[in-house]
Amino acid sequence: MSLEVIFGIAIAGVIALSFVSKLLPKRQPKEKHFKCSHCGAVSCHTERTIEAWRNSKTRFFCQTCHAKWLQSRPHQERAQFSSRGNAGSGSGCLGIVVFFAFVPLAGYFLVRTYA
Numbered sequence: 001m002s003l004e005v006i007f008g009i010a011i012a013g014v015i016a017l018s019f020v021s022k023l024l025p026k027r028q029p030k031e032k033h034f035k036c037s038h039c040g041a042v043s044c045h046t047e048r049t050i051e052a053w054r055n056s057k058t059r060f061f062c063q064t065c066h067a068k069w070l071q072s073r074p075h076q077e078r079a080q081f082s083s084r085g086n087a088g089s090g091s092g093c094l095g096i097v098v099f100f101a102f103v104p105l106a107g108y109f110l111v112r113t114y115a
Contacts, residue, residue: 004109011106018095029053034061 037059
């Protein structure tokens with residue numbers, strides 16, 4: 001096997017693994033409920049708190065306390081925090097760039113190898 005074929009197979013493997021990882025379920029906290037760090041109310045986890053848990057946060061806030069906190073922020077800062085929650089971490093921008101950079105390279109090496 002030539003180096004180009006090995007490189008093409010490696011790139012195809014990385015692309016396949018990235019697609020498979022998107023299909024696998026994300027980690028979830030074991031507990032369905034948490035105690036609000038501000039008011040002490042017991043609340044169910046939401047996407048926002050689950051994402052915070054995935055980011056290794058240990059203090060969670062119920063929707064009411066979080067909404068009050070957001071209202072206390074200036075408008076620009078509030079918009080920043082709101083958009084962060086929707087995008088989440090690992091939005092995939094780097095993955096898309098890498099994908100579109102390496103697919104043409106893989107195609108080039110495969111065509112060059114078999115032509």
